[in-house]
Amino acid sequence: MLKSLSVAAAIALTAAAAPAFAETRSSVTIASPWEVASYDPAVAGFTIQKLQIMENLVDADATGALRPGLATKWTASEDGLTWEFTLREGVRFHDGSAFDAEAAVLALTRAWGQPGLLKKAPITDIAAQDGKVVVTLETPFTALPAFMAHATTIIPAPAAFDAEGKPVALIGTGPFAVSAFTPPQSISLLRNEAYWGEKAKLETATYLAAGRAETRALLAESGDADIVFTLDAAGYSHLSHVDTIETSAVPIPRVVALKVNSGHPFFNDPKARQALSLAIPRDGIARAITRFPEAAADQLFPPALNRWHSATIEPLQTDLEAAKTLLADLGWVPGDDGILTRDGERFAITLRTFPDRPELPLIATALQDQWREIGIELEVSVASYSEIPAGHQDGSLHVALYARNYGLTPDPIGSVLQDFGPGGGDWGAMGWENQKVVDALKVIASTSDQELRQTNIDTVANLLQQELPVIPVVWYQHTVSIDKNLEGVIIDPLQRSYGLSEMYWAKD
Amino acid sequence: MSSSIVVKALSVFAGAERLMGPVSFQVNPGGTLVVMGETGAGKSLIAQAILGTLPAALRAEGEIYINANRADQLSPVERAKLWGRDIATLPQEPWRALDPLMRSFGQVTEAHRLVARLSPREANKATQKAFETLSLTGAEQRLPSALSGGMAQRVAFAAATAANAPILLADEPTKGLDAERHSKVIDLLAEVPQAGGTLLAITHEASVARRLGGMMLVLREGTLVEQGQTTKILNAPTDSYTQSLLDADPLNWPVSTPSSLGDTVLTVKDLSVARGHKTLFQGFNLDLREGEKLALTGPSGIGKTTLLDALAGLLKPQSGTVLRDPSLSRHGIQKLYQDPPAAFPDRISLSRTLKDVARLHRTDWNEVLHHLEQLGISPALLNRRPDEVSGGELQRISIARALTVKPKILLADEPTSRLDPITQRETLAMLAGIAAKNQIAIVLVTHDQNIAQKWADRTISLTAAPESTE
């Protein structure tokens, strides 16, 4: 009690001192929905990476092409089982300690031990050798450098861990160091004057997590926040009419998708899944709910994934009559209340979704209304998203609506492999396995022959379009509002960085 | 020398209905005016009209001069400036007139400081002096809840007169006080004209008027019936109403005829009663017989009400026994209360209440109506709620209600202290009649020795338990 009171008093004191430097215009405030409550890269890595506090061995540009990060180059052995990462020299952590192979190995080994991406790679060992980081694999895995660019493989300083190896501080090598951290709402950043690369133009930055879209829109409109990420559709529409700010929407490799339990007797025929797909009002959803009409997802992979998105693929359509016909072919007959029945069973299913992305329950409601038209009774259960992997594991899931990010790593193969590889995945196919897809994915994961890779990618994309183990609904846009005087803002479609270090204020 | 108060053709209206007046009078410095009349006669309206504290729904007409200044045409704010400085007001119920959260010294000293505009030191000194003269020493730091009624009246007196206002209005200043304190307050009031001040006292008690002297107005239902010198009116009233008011003074009551007594219905042996941890009295013995009229008297705070509760079996005695006669049914003892409206469920019609009781005890409704008729209550009244009939009527209805359960004993706790003298007399007479007719024993608690002497067959005076102080 006493302690917290003194905390309150301390806040009151700092409060009086704080606003002075907010006016000097060498600072920005960023608002975004994601709260940070942990020092752990496995948990908070995304924000730490985006704020450029910590860096990866491997970096990526906006197109997803890999480029040197803390490692200057990386090579795979002939058999593809050993990778060597040569580290940048003279890099120091924010606390002044040197960045070296030992530090990198410590960080990566921990990341490998945590649930997360690295665990999905066939790694057998991570070691420091002659100042290099050497990763040994069980099977060839071409996406390893891309994995090394992932948010969970950022490199904290050894001092960021306590004696038990638990992360307890935010110390990295990036262009910004943390000056204050108030979980879960805010992180204050200070320019890293000893940064190895080009130093940031701004002196300070503040990150504010504002969970509600309404709050973020108001922050943008009032100018309290200079850049606001992830606006809701209504807020985005409104802000595009505000003079002092610019709004921008960048297509990102995230897609709202419908996971269907293909093992369920209702859905084990691809025709059933096609019928569901035909009854999705993609256009209406894209216009009315997400409000980017061009983002109706007529195939799974969004245009932002330029290698995986196909211009030639047969686009998915909306056609209720066709859907009804398909279902009738499968033996479904409309009952008295208009709901289909087959062998005495009603076509009544439950859709699981979650409220963390506010558009998901809305889309689910739209599906509910539309599917009633073709005779499917849909119960919408809005709960924790963990219900989806849980339902996948115990087989109780019918359909699930969620947002899947295929841009977690610059190369989406890791995610695609998880989703459509052998046995399907928690956030991918369920009760569905296609040997051709499995084989093609195996090739994509292990070959470095770009042409062969592309052929197999096309095969996968086409098969997914026909079989629809996961039915795409809409693609996402990364929506941002930016103060008109703020220059140098680069919106990263892969959402790896807020681009803080490049920003500066226009002189007026 | 001008008069302190001059009132010309004062009337008080509620809409178009005249509630009081017209009255005209004047009082000079050193003079006293007593306004007498029964409850509801509009006595208080005169005081309120002079002060300017009439409820918003009421309107005064006529002229009022205070120290030769026309007061009724002043703005409310200007008028309020007269309060405390030109007119002091002694409240009806001093206990309720004192701020319950402020110590008595503070309530007086703030008047010295903020009304008389003394410096804090002078105010303290003046307050100290007032406490000494009023023999309130020791009560300075007490809260109103810790003051006795008489002390509260004196504290209120000290506060009201702090700014030495030459005029004192006292509205029923003796209400609820026992005989001893009663006379002390009257002494205090009588000093005002002696010191050159002006006193306007409102009372329904002829004895109070007699002691204060001066001039007098008698009001009946808002109309002036008599005006003149107090002693003259009291000695030779010209109006029959004044006469009946005087007759209603218990002092002038005829002594009642002794009752014919039946069997013993209640035996009390060596009873002592406590409130909290404080023993109120002890060694109380009583042998109550059918048809007996017993009066219990004693100073306030002695525990008369508590004793009744013990007799009624509502309270466990500290020691001793209360033995009911076996013939007494469970509901054989009934009570009458001091404040009749408080004794009825107030949101229910009277007939509902009476019918509940009649149904419970299988009493024929006609019998109830018969009792009511005897008590002079029209059955039409029963459709009203308790707050829609007068206190006298309600007390009679409560007698009828008690009779419905055919009690053998009626415990009456100051049943007429809130009633005006004429009603009091009637009500007690009816009670006596009923006791005689139905062979009911009545225990009447009263603080008025006269009532006890004139009305009861015998009187028991309670005295405090020896160890208790205060």
Place this chain on the structure above:
Amino acid sequence: MAHYFKSVLTVLAARGLQAIIVAVIVGIVSFAMMQALPGDAAFRIAAGRYGYDMMDAAAAEAVRLELGLDAPWFVQLWGWLGQLAQFDLGNSLVYGTPVVDEIATQLGYSLLLAGGAIVASLMIALPMGVATGLNPDSLLDRICMGLSVFLRAVPAFALGVVLVLVFAVQLKLFPVAGFRGIENLILPSFTLGIGLAAVSNRVVRDAVVDAMNSDWQLFARTKGLSARLTLARHVLRNAALPVVTYVGVQLAYLIEGVVIVETVFAWPGIGHALVHAIFGRDIAMVQGTALTLGLLYVALNLCVDLACRGIDPRERAV
């Protein structure tokens, strides 16, 4: 004076006893309810930790292993109680950090907000309640009554965004959200305060009406005090008593309202943390937060008791 201290001690003892009862009940109830929740705790905790992009069944299994969630419930409860007896609230299951650390920072902010809300509600309710109490049944009174009903029916989040729009976006008087300084406290405090004042202004009004209808008020006037002095010296003090008591009752609702307002204004408070902890099935955090909130309520009520005792010198039983 001595019996004043005695009565303070009585209050302290009573509230102290209440604190112990509350601690035990809150701990057991929150534990029992967490146990009763459907679904697999490991999945929920993993979800809370890793977010929907990174959470999967494998992560859930890792969490299960790490936290020993397979232990029978009585072992877990016993462990928690044992730790509690040593004033150790354990570590957050989701974040791994000590619960005490999490709560310590957030509680400070929540207390600030709660305090600000009470001040704001009094700033609104007192003038409004006194004005209507002095003019009961007037037009003003009726308007305020209608306004109270309206403000009672508007959800806090809607009120919050409207306040932000007017005072932060249009008038630029206060910041929209965040917690940089005292200026950040104003809007969230008023958002909460208006909701509280919607009811408490009527309590103030009724208390003032009662006080104004009292005999002692009239006597204070007729003994010569001006209306203003009577109000200041007698009426307000007497009217304060039911109001302060009511503030005590409101505290319980306040603690809940805090959650919404914290979310709208991106304020790092304990209510927000509680909601997240429940969603993330973070039993240690839920218990710790619930315990803190419960004890906070007791502590604040203790303040109310003492305030009442300060206002009212009469000796009263608790």
Place this chain on the structure above:
Amino acid sequence: MQQTNTIPSTHAQTKQTKQPLAKVLGFALVAGLAIAAIGGPGLIGVDPAKQSLLATLSPPSLAHPLGTDHLGRDMAARLLSGAQLSLSLALLSVLTAGLPGTILGVTSAWFGGWTDRILGAFADAVLAMPGLLLVLMLAAIAPGSWWTLYAGISLTLWVEYFRYTRQRARIVLADPSVEASRLLGLGPLLLVRRHLIPEIGPGLLTIAAFGAATAVTAVAALGFVNVGVRPPTAEWGVMMTELLPYWREAPFLILQPVACLVITVLALHLSVGGLRRS
């Protein structure tokens, strides 16, 4: 005071002329709400779940007298459907909170002593228990179930009834009129009916009116933290949460469920005794 005795007629008159007007208005509103709740969307024959994604957030028109929401659903139909759910479940929560609260309050005041102390301490402990915790957990135990949601809300609301009843009943039961009735042989049932109910009833109804508002805004608040939303149910509180994102584009939409709630509270309030608190 003395003057109230002298002018009973005037006093009663001023009150009685004002009271019925407010009461009539109150009863009329209550009746209207009851019709809306019983008839539901059937009154206007429009399906409250029918969407039109190409006509969202439209202003009032002939086809949609109150406009359409963010999914192009008819607002009038949704408000009527919401009236059904909100009012019946507000009633439920008022009953489930009010009955035990009142009964325990009377018990506490009636018996006094240890019963009173234990119940008082229990109520205090419940108040100290964050109500939000109870509600959220109950909502989590049976996700999507309205009944648990409202049961949870009433679990936190009963204390208010308890406190009020206990305090008032204590005063009423100490009244000489109760003692008189007891001496006259009235049993507990009659005492409650003749003394307690008439005395504390109006106050309880006022609490209930505000309690109904609390229940609905609590549902809104829970929706705000993403609890208890199961589309396409129309409920006023849920509608408030759902329409919040569109508050700039279509402020008239979010105001509609708020207005419905205001009318409900005012209606109950007016019908139990005008604008006066008992």
